[in-house]
Amino acid sequence: MSFNWLSTEIIVALIGILLLVLSSGLNVRGKEILTKAAVASMFLVLLNAIVLFSREQSLFNGVYVVDSFGNFFKILFLLAVILVLLSSLQYIKRFKEKICEFVSLMIFAAMGMIIMVSAGDLITLYVGMELMTISFYILSAFLLQNQFSAEAGLKYLVLGAISSAVLLFGMSLIYAVTGTTVISEIAVRLRTEPALIAGVVMMLAGFGFKIAAVPFHMWVPDIYEGSPIPVTTFLAVGSKAAGFAAFLRVFVLALPLAQFNWSIYMAVIAALTMVAGNLIAIVQTDVKRLLAYSSIAQAGYILAGLAAANTYGLKGMLFYAMLYVFSTTGAFAVTTAVEVDTGSTGMEAFAGLSRRSPMLAAIMTICMLSLAGIPPLAGFVGKFYLFSGAVQSGYLWLALIGLIMSMVSVYYYLSLTRIMYIGESASDAPINPGLETRLALWICLLATVFIGIYPAPLSGLAQAAIKIFI
């Protein structure tokens, strides 16, 4: 029976729905406990997903596939949602009685991502993507009273809809050329013709929107800045990873380079993304917006792996996506804690953080440096994989630009570090982020350091996950 293979998906959906159902009639306190229970059960799902990592099966005539690639990302999304929720339990108290809706939407978004990466067919992919995206529209605007949040939701919706339309148009053109939407069959029936190229380019744009590649990145800073921080975090780590996973599966499996060499466009886009993201980040003064631009730059690095489209590159993408979860969540979790304490995410809110809470400052610094690719943190190994892949495919220039831009990025990360370490804070009271956030922070910190120092396990996992492409 096929449903046995879908245990993760089913349980996640059930948790999301149950959360909604059970919450009705509970008071705020009860809802808070319920959300914690939901997070705990998500953790069990995560364990389950880890155990079932190596399962492989194609379901429903190939419309839905269970493979190690999908399983890798399932683990990633579950980790991400758990970490994000853990780190935001303090933050989301402000939603009061809507807290369960919020959490359940987060879980649905994760569900959408899971479907997206397991799709064996463009239709499934689209549906999963929309589940995720529509959840995010709502989540972005979850602070409805807040103009920024509402505006972010609306902007995301308009732009997201446009990008969906573009993506769909691309898919329809591919369908026109091949007559199929099953990903594994497209490759077989591919013919080089203008419609194919148009289709590929439009799909590239559609996925590019999700992963925030230049010039499809414009929504990112606004939406990241306006949304509630947990949503921003999940957008950054989850939505982006899902975008990459789908991107990867479709482009590498369905669109062989021999038919149409999309690799070079990827490379150029990757380079532009790194440059633009990092350069604009330099002048930012709001930490959320800064991290938004930084996440654009990160997308550029990961895209370099896709442009390479070889073992190192793909492995690097998976590797990087995973470590990106820890590093970014860690950075955002600190931001959340600071926001909860000071009510602001401006850089000045971080002043003197190292005196108030040395651990928070240290974690923020370490996570950011991991994003910048400073060893011995995880980001360095990830970049090493990605750029090794790029060099192997002949994109030495891309590697050079990427590495130089990484170093440029250190500038703004260190600017924030400087504020944290030598800035003068108004109050000297320590920030208490709460037990769950602490847990999330320590997980992020330890994972970032551990992966950086001993990357072999994660790299082995990534290796296993990409075997469908080789």
Place this chain on the structure above:
Amino acid sequence: MPSLSHYLLLAAVLFGIGVYGVLSRRNVIAVLMSVELMLNAVNINFIAVMKFVPSDRHVGQVFALFVIVVAAAEVAVGLALIIAMYRHKKSVNLNDFNLLKW
């Protein structure tokens, strides 16, 4: 008898009109409607291809249906957000929604 390329051309034109609407209209509801045009262009493609390309007979139809459903959901959320935004700004003009920038 129109061939596939005619349909594709039609879809492309429709998509183009949608794009134009998206870029030029200031009313956010009109923009959403333009997006619907773009999605409809996609649907035309799917249906036409299904008719002309000899394989997987029903996929195009199914896809189009999904698109329609999802688009409906999207619009539902969209309208809700527009109302929320209208409460803040007393406007549905996209140009006014620029608190978030730079």
Place this chain on the structure above:
Amino acid sequence: MGSKWILEYAWLIAFLPFLAFAIIGLYLHRWPKISAYLSIASIGISSLLALGTAFAVFSTKEGVVYEAAMRWLDMPGLRVDMGMLLDPLAAVMLMVVTVVALLVQIYSLGYMHDEPGLASYYAYQSLFAGSMLGLVLANNFGQLYVFWELVGVCSYFLIGFWFGRNSAKEAAKKAFITNRVGDFAFLLGILFLQLLFGSLNYGSLATALEGYNHPATLLIVALLLFGGSIGKSAQFPLHVWLPDAMEGPTPVSALIHAATMVAAGVYLIARAFFIFSSSSEAMLIIAVVGGFTALFAASIALVLNDIKRILAYSTLSQLGYMIMAMGTGAMSASMFHLMTHAFFKSLLFLAAGSVIHALANEQDIFKMGNLYHKMPVTAGAFIVGALSLSGIPPLSGFWSKDEILAGALGSGHIILYLLGLMVALMTAFYMFRLVFVVFFGSNQAEGNPHESPWIMTAPLAILAGVSVVAGLPGSPLMKYAFGHYINTPAALHVQPGLLTMILSTLFALAGIGLAWAMYQQKLLEPRLLVGKVPKLYKLLINRYYIDEFYAWLVARVVDKSAAWLFWADINIVNRLVNNIAFFTGRSGETLRYTEDGQVQSYALYMLGGIVVILAAALYLSDVI
């Protein structure tokens, strides 16, 4: 053969002072007296060893040559040993250095008795003695260079011993830097030797050089090596540091800046004579430089008033003499003069020091006078030294100077010979100008000068005695033994004839007479003479404006260009970096404004991006 064993221990001669230095520096700096005794004891033992070594070396008719070495710096392609080459040349130098150093150190006990930094003074003295002896012992250029620099730094420390005085500070710096300029050339010379012959050992080089036939290269190498001599022996144009070096304590001037260290340049030429002599052009240049310095310095000495500076210029002049002799090929004559000069010039300095000491650091000779009666021993010693320096027979200076003059004549350099005579006359004049003004003049010194304590006069007496007899080994009385031992096949050895001797003596006597006439009998008023040639006097008293020229060079050329380069570093190199950073930030600032908050412009970027990519893709792929 019984005394040969001592040669194996000759390294102790240099080692003991080093040991004393280390012990004083590490443990004894709080006990100045003990430091002093330790230092004197070590140099005392060294001088005994040096005498023993000399006996052993001169025990055979031809002179014993003994070489030993240990590896110091060793790798394929470069080997520098710490070794010792004992031959008559080294033996003579060892004797000279140890004896003078010993006497100076004893003398210093009196001269420096109430000095707070006595321990460090003796530490530097020991370090100097060790380095100088190491230099003498060296069997290769690498080692020579090492100790060459070390004596330089000792000189730096000792000139600047009274570091609280700005003048001493400046003089020390000047000495070191000027020497560095010479060493620049010297080091290049060494580099050439290593490059050309693959070795720095004297013996190997001499062998290698025999088959070498490349006069232009040899000329360059010889001149570069000579650069070291110019610096260390203060030849023109690098002579400027030596007069200033008189800022140091007088015993230091006696030891380092008269007798030993400054003679190292001469010793270098003697040691490397096989290189110099193989390039006749180089020899000529050396001779000319030496001769010129001799005359030039002597001319300045004529007009100065500072007792130590007069002696300093005299040293310059005499060093020029020695260098000139080397240039004419009269190597042994030059070395002979080096030896005698070491004795009588240190004698002169120590005697001058005794005077200065007695007069509470007064150095202007016209503020002295009639000291003969108050300081008889000092005066006597000084006069012996002055006579010897002037070349009055049978004092040591006479023999050595005559050999140099004979060498110049014998090698056919008539002009140099005449120049030498001229210098002899000038030397006698300025020395006896000094003698008459200081010891016999009618002026009365201020205060109540009295004879120095025995600890100072005893070394004077000994040195005076040595100055008298040191000429004997080079005289007919000992059958020119000096020239017999210290010789190389390439060197010229001319024994002065009777005529030369008489001529030079006459010139010296003429100088003395002139001084007597002008300063004792006042037959000729010096002021009138000055009035006759005011410009010449001004030129002389300003030392030919050479110091001013260097000061100008440093301030206007070196410092100006340094300031300019710093400006360039800040405004070009640094600004470039800053500008790159600035433009990076600036472009971020510019790009930032693409995010104008307008959804539709975002959409425009997206859709425009698609169009561009699509156009590029269609254009690049050959489907249409």
Place this chain on the structure above:
Amino acid sequence: MLSNLPVLSLTLFMPIIGALIIIFLPKEEIRPIKYIAATSTFISLALSILIYIAYDRSLGGMQFIEHIPWIADLGVSYALGVDGISIPLMLLTNLIGFSAVYASWKVAERIKEFFILLLILISGVMGTFLTTDLFIFFLFYEVVVIPIYLLVIMWGSSKRVSKEYAGMKLTIYLLIGSAFLLTGIIALFIKAYSISGVPSMDIAALAGLEFPVGFQIFTFAFMALGFGTLLSMFPFHAWSPDGYAGAPTAVSMIHAGVLKKIGGYGLIRIGIYILPLGAQYIAPLIAVLAIGNIVYAAMICLSQKDLKYIVGYSSVSHMGYVLIGIAALNLVSLNGAVIMMFAHGVMAALFFAMIGNLYEKSHTRNVDDFGGLAHQMPRLASGFMLAGLASLGLPGLVNFIGEFTIFIGAFKEYRILTIIAVLGIVLTAVYILRTLGDVLFGPRREEWDELQDLQGPELVPLIVLGSVIILGGVYPLDIMSLINSGVEQIVMQVGLTNIQATILTGGSF
């Protein structure tokens, strides 16, 4: 006994262990924090001296090897090993690390954080010299960048430029240089993979491969840019004087003393060893730039008034010697480059320790503010004097060995350039003696009468570093034979021949 223990790991991680212990100490426990820092660095120092003694020179090659496969698909191993080139630099690191702890004894603010960062820094620097794996090498190199930044901005000082500017410039400049380096490393790794079919980051294994000439030139250029920046190769030196001026004493000591040397070490161990043909092609250009270092920076020193700038620019100048030694690519010159790195490290560290001490007490570093300090502070003066004399290459001090050997070696390849380089010894003498004279000598100045001379812990840097300067200078045979055993192996293996086609003379292979 030594062979059974992972002695290199122990040496390497001792400071980190110290840092970990300090993390768990309350920040008020000032004395234990300092003692732990001192103890852990002392253990490392003692171990490295032990390694120095126990290393078998007749055998040569890598010894005390530790090898644990680490990342299989990148061919990375946690591989440690030392040879004649790395031992002196490891020793240098620990000498300076130990001294730096004492030079920081009087740090007043955030003592706990300071020593944690300092210890991490020491371990990081050491790691680059101990590893035989290219990946780990780069990893350790970059590990140190961030602690340095934090140390500069938190404990640095602002004079001509602010410490924030100096720290940021230093960090970003070096990181961008390292981007080129890393690109080179990746290119090398990928190329080697395609040649041998096995991914490997082992330096020796990479050196065993024959890379095409064009690739070598290209990659070496990248590495030269990366390492050259770190070595403050003209004109990429702009970070160096400002950085040292802004940094706290211990960082200046470690940065100028050891960190910079990673550049030279990398050029030899990675550049020349793996890419000999590329090295030969690029070398003349490096030699020319080296002259830029030597003369240009020395000239600028003449116009400086801030003590730290003087030493900062002088270290740029001295790196020119190292560079020309490396560029000459023969046994003697490379030997000279290695010993010069060691010598300059000790000297610069001593200099900065003395300056730091003086600054701590007088709150100024301007030469004109001082004069006659030898009256009040004879010990400090002797420290200054020793460092200064070492800096100007006085025989009997270890720097002379480096300069002399480099000149001898370089003169074989570059006549004119070496002659200009030798000019450096004159310029160095001028600015060093000027500075020393103006600071230490001259009439006593009343305003500094209350300054305390060095005492207690402050003496440690002077004694430790000073004795090494003298010992190395008086008896260079031992350390040179060690260095030679390492350099000889590299030179023999890559078979460096006379330079034929080069970037300056043109020509092709």
